[in-house]
Amino acid sequence: MKKEASVLDYDAVAIREKIVGAFKKRGGEAAPADVVAFTGLPKPQVDAELPAVADEYSGRLKVTDSGEILYSFPDGFHSRYRGFGPAFKRSLRAFTRALTAIGVFLFKAWIMVMLVGYFVLFIALAVLAVLASVAASASDKNGRSRSRGGASLVTGLLDLFIRIWFYNEVFKSPGQRGYESAARARKRENRRPLHKAIFSFVFGEPDPNANHDALQKRAFVALVREHKGIVLLEDFMGLTGFGPAEADVEINRYLYEFEGSPEVSSNGTVYYRFPKLLLRSRDDDAGSTDSPLKRLRPFSANAGKSNAWYAAINGVNLLFGSYFMYCSIAVDTIAAKPVSPGTYLFWFTGSILSEFVANPLTVMLVGLGVVPIVFSALFWLIPALRAGSVRKQNERIKTENLKRVLYATAVASPSAVRPPDTASLPAQAKPAGAGVPKKALEELAAYESGEPLPDGSWRLPELERKVADVRGVRASVRPDDYSLGDIAFDSGA
Numbered sequence: 478m479k480k481e482a483s484v485l486d487y488d489a490v491a492i493r494e495k496i497v498g499a500f501k502k503r504g505g506e507a508a509p510a511d512v513v514a515f516t517g518l519p520k521p522q523v524d525a526e527l528p529a530v531a532d533e534y535s536g537r538l539k540v541t542d543s544g545e546i547l548y549s550f551p552d553g554f555h556s557r558y559r560g561f562g563p564a565f566k567r568s569l570r571a572f573t574r575a576l577t578a579i580g581v582f583l584f585k586a587w588i589m590v591m592l593v594g595y596f597v598l599f600i601a602l603a604v605l606a607v608l609a610s611v612a613a614s615a616s617d618k619n620g621r622s623r624s625r626g627g628a629s630l631v632t633g634l635l636d637l638f639i640r641i642w643f644y645n646e647v648f649k650s651p652g653q654r655g656y657e658s659a660a661r662a663r664k665r666e667n668r669r670p671l672h673k674a675i676f677s678f679v680f681g682e683p684d685p686n687a688n689h690d691a692l693q694k695r696a697f698v699a700l701v702r703e704h705k706g707i708v709l710l711e712d713f714m715g716l717t718g719f720g721p722a723e724a725d726v727e728i729n730r731y732l733y734e735f736e737g738s739p740e741v742s743s744n745g746t747v748y749y750r751f752p753k754l755l756l757r758s759r760d761d762d763a764g765s766t767d768s769p770l771k772r773l774r775p776f777s778a779n780a781g782k783s784n785a786w787y788a789a790i791n792g793v794n795l796l797f798g799s800y801f802m803y804c805s806i807a808v809d810t811i812a813a814k815p816v817s818p819g820t821y822l823f824w825f826t827g828s829i830l831s832e833f834v835a836n837p838l839t840v841m842l843v844g845l846g847v848v849p850i851v852f853s854a855l856f857w858l859i860p861a862l863r864a865g866s867v868r869k870q871n872e873r874i875k876t877e878n879l880k881r882v883l884y885a886t887a888v889a890s891p892s893a894v895r896p897p898d899t900a901s902l903p904a905q906a907k908p909a910g911a912g913v914p915k916k917a918l919e920e921l922a923a924y925e926s927g928e929p930l931p932d933g934s935w936r937l938p939e940l941e942r943k944v945a946d947v948r949g950v951r952a953s954v955r956p957d958d959y960s961l962g963d964i965a966f967d968s969g970a
């Protein structure tokens with residue numbers, strides 16, 4: 478006997494293609510019943526796949542005078558996920574991410590070699606030059622005695638340093654030595670590795686809102702459950718910070734992912750019902766404590782003192798690089814004058830390099846001059862540009878968060894809505910522009926047919942009507958209808 482196929486046992490891709498074809502034949506706008514009549518598809522299949530089609534092709538909702546919902550596609554049928562365009566964009570993004578990751582890795586390695594390597598090299602050359610100069614000035618007029626005196630002086634200095642360190646350590650008490658050892662251990666535990674600290678100064682930290690989409694969905698589920706499975710578009714706006722037009726498009730993804738459906742009340746109010754989110758085995762508050770506000774991006778996780786040190790080290794490299802490049806370019810002028818304290822390091826370094834390379838002047842010009850100068854400029858330029866980008870990103874985040882607060886406040890009390898008082902808001906919801914709160918409220922008032930009041934607030938009559946209307950719809954929801962009931966079967970019993 479042939480088993481009868483279920484009406485929900487179907488090829489989702491094929492059904493969506495038929496639905497899209499129906500909308501194209503009807504000018505991009507139709508009611509669900511029109512799609513059923515045009516395609517002959519079962520209504521459960523149309524109802525199940527319409528949210529997916531609306532999400533993929535950026536559909537909008539309209540309501541007729543009779544209260545019927547129309548799906549509209551004013552931008553045509555350009556898929557957000559399929560086709561050459563979206564595939565090319567995804568491939569390009571993946572290629573860009575891979576190329577960026579490789580470039581960042583190589584640049585990070587170059588930074589460590591250049592910043593630390595050149596700093597150590599320049600300081601070592603300077604110290605050796607000072608020691609050689611002191612040894613030369615302390616010698617007598619005899620060349621051989623000068624050599625022995627210089628060596629003797631360097632040896633004496635090293636011996637003095639060793640003796641000071643030795644006696645300083647030997648005569649410490651056991652308690653003092655133990656305390657200092659423990660303090661050094663604690664400092665090592667709390668200190669970030671040098672390479673991570675330097676990279677944080679140059680490239681910043683990972684995006685703190687990388688998982689915000691998942692957090693926002695948890696908060697959305699909690700919101701839906703709190704509102705008995707029924708939400709307005711304005712509720713969604715208060716959660717996401719999206720404006721009306723963007724929220725109207727983006728809620729389609731939530732309808733698809735959480736098996737919701739748009740509906741119309743008897744008074745013509747469009748609301749969104751998510752009955753499946755009310756079916757749960759535990760009466761917990763998961764997601765209700767998740768803040769929908771995005772976090773600000775920090776410039777760096779380092780302490781300001783640490784970043785100042787890295788900038789200072791880079792400044793030392795820039796100073797030495799500029800010195801060697803200038804001396805290499807002006808070598809003819811310098812050579813015509815007696816050796817001075819200002820040019821001694823240049824001649825000393827040249828004499829050392831002459832033992833290993835045929836043309837030490839080129840090495841000093843390029844290797845000790847041009848390269849460290851270019852690196853030092855990049856080392857400062859990248860954080861400077863990034864600082865501007867971080868400020869702009871944070872301003873966008875603050876504006877989004879401010880709109881979240883404004884929309885949620887408007888839904889709670891649409892009869893008298895004021896611009897949010899930024900002094901009472903958290904830092905991540907305080908945009909720099911003084912007129913941002915007022916502008917956001919005026920945009921919302923225009924969408925809700927708002928009326929200005931003498932005290933500077935706005936009355937939103939359209940939102941008042943929606944809130945009162947949907948409150949009656951929620952009152953008709955019975956929690957018992959969404960109870961899972963008793964256990965009828967247990968596979969482990």
